[in-house]
Amino acid sequence: MAGSSFGTIFKITTWGESHGKGLGVVVDGCPAGLPLDENDIQKFLNRRKPGQSKFTTPRKEDDAVEILSGVFEGKTTGTPISLVVYNQNQKSKDYSEIASYYRPGHADYTFDQKYGFRDYRGGGRSSGRETIGRVAAGAIAVKILNQLGITFLTYTRSIGPISISSQNFDAAQINENPLYMPDADAAENAENYLNACIAEQNSSGGVVECIIQGVPAGLGDPVFEKLNANLAKAVMSIGAVKGFEIGDGFDVAKATGKNNNDAFRIGADGRPVKTTNHAGGILGGMSDGSDIILRAAIKPTPSIAAPQQTVNKDGEEIDVSIKGRHDPIIVPRAVVVVESMAAVTLVDALFTNMSARMDSLEMFYQH
Numbered sequence: 295m296a297g298s299s300f301g302t303i304f305k306i307t308t309w310g311e312s313h314g315k316g317l318g319v320v321v322d323g324c325p326a327g328l329p330l331d332e333n334d335i336q337k338f339l340n341r342r343k344p345g346q347s348k349f350t351t352p353r354k355e356d357d358a359v360e361i362l363s364g365v366f367e368g369k370t371t372g373t374p375i376s377l378v379v380y381n382q383n384q385k386s387k388d389y390s391e392i393a394s395y396y397r398p399g400h401a402d403y404t405f406d407q408k409y410g411f412r413d414y415r416g417g418g419r420s421s422g423r424e425t426i427g428r429v430a431a432g433a434i435a436v437k438i439l440n441q442l443g444i445t446f447l448t449y450t451r452s453i454g455p456i457s458i459s460s461q462n463f464d465a466a467q468i469n470e471n472p473l474y475m476p477d478a479d480a481a482e483n484a485e486n487y488l489n490a491c492i493a494e495q496n497s498s499g500g501v502v503e504c505i506i507q508g509v510p511a512g513l514g515d516p517v518f519e520k521l522n523a524n525l526a527k528a529v530m531s532i533g534a535v536k537g538f539e540i541g542d543g544f545d546v547a548k549a550t551g552k553n554n555n556d557a558f559r560i561g562a563d564g565r566p567v568k569t570t571n572h573a574g575g576i577l578g579g580m581s582d583g584s585d586i587i588l589r590a591a592i593k594p595t596p597s598i599a600a601p602q603q604t605v606n607k608d609g610e611e612i613d614v615s616i617k618g619r620h621d622p623i624i625v626p627r628a629v630v631v632v633e634s635m636a637a638v639t640l641v642d643a644l645f646t647n648m649s650a651r652m653d654s655l656e657m658f659y660q661h
């Protein structure tokens with residue numbers, strides 16, 4: 295199966311299945327000399343791991359990471375960094391039933407059609423658990439970017455019909471509620487909404503928003519390696535993501551040129567600066583120096599206990615009620631996954647940009 299790698303110079307390859315022995319990632323192209331230990335990666339994995347609240351899957355996993363290669367005496371060596379998390383709490387018998395039918399909204403039917411055979415234990419390779427590798431790689435990418443002054447603010451923007459409000463926005467709230475919402479009132483309303491969904495054996499979708507600050511102008515390459523195109527691919531490759539926006543996103547379709555264009559003025563440092571940011575920090579596929587703002591729309595968890603109609607492999611129409619341990623909402627767990635994929639994309643764009651002009655090369659050769 296091809297398709298498990300992402301990136302060109304900073305390249306990640308995720309591997310593993312939900313009910314296999316373990317999952318992980320190989321990160322190739324990380325420069326030597328980055329201070330890195332397991333705790334740097336664990337902090338990120340802890341934001342993603344199951345069992346954080348009643349709104350996540352009850353599957354109990356510590357998601358404890360081990361560094362297998364690429365780090366020596368607390369620093370990266372410039373060689374491939376291999377990271378592993380062993381599965382601890384597979385209950386594969388919950389899944390013996392789904393071997394014979396296709397769960398609506400999941401990848402069972404398409405895997406069977408493509409390969410003629412599938413690992414039906416959990417979602418197999420298509421499980422949300424695959425995102426362990428992305429988040430472990432994201433921890434390294436964010437560490438590189440933080441060292442250069444680039445920072446991330448990622449949170450839940452909405453759950454079902456409940457959105458955060460700009461008046462109540464408080465970044466300090468993000469880690470104060472299980473939904474990672476920067477608005478205490480919205481978080482409380484969303485919890486009530488989710489409790490009602492759970493009571494009906496139902497699930498909910500929502501939107502993750504990511505704001506990236508400190509990105510210099512010029513990252514991203516015309517025409518097929520545009521920064522917005524690569525961010526879209528990175529984020530849309532996360533399971534359950536069904537929509538992607540940069541800046542005003544789909545709302546631009548309702549705007550006019552007068553209110554959609556961001557005017558340029560001269561900033562305090564004498565350089566051009568935009569007075570608004572409808573573009574979301576990207577113009578012509580290259581970062582423009584203002585905040586990059588992106589959003590991912592995440593669908594409701596497909597595996598729900600409520601009765602649903604499907605077909606089995608014998609070609610019969612059947613009613614099913616999905617067993618197993620599932621997230622009633624994917625959104626809070628996906629927050630760090632979106633941040634990680636954005637960070638991996640940016641590091642790759644940054645490294646690629648180092649070959650964009652002679653000055654960068656000349657600076658390197660000035661002894």
Ligand SMILES: Cc1cc2nc3c(=O)[nH]c(=O)nc-3n(C[C@H](O)[C@H](O)[C@H](O)COP(=O)(O)O)c2cc1C
Nearest residue numbers: 400401420421422533534535596597620621624627
């Ligand atoms: C972090 C994360 C957790 C997920 N948890 C579940 C889950 O508990 N149950 C489930 O059915 N799907 C879950 N999903 C979504 C499915 O893996 C996904 O919907 C499925 O692979 C089909 O892919 P698609 O939605 O992109 O078409 C999760 C996805 C992510 C990213």
Ligand SMILES: C=C(O[C@@H]1CC(C(=O)O)=C[C@@H](OP(=O)(O)O)[C@H]1O)C(=O)O
Nearest residue numbers: 312344351353416417421422423618619
């Ligand atoms: C355990 C995790 O979430 C899982 C994501 C998932 C899915 O179908 O995506 C289904 C469930 O797991 P299983 O493979 O046992 O059915 C979730 O519990 C995790 O992400 O760490």
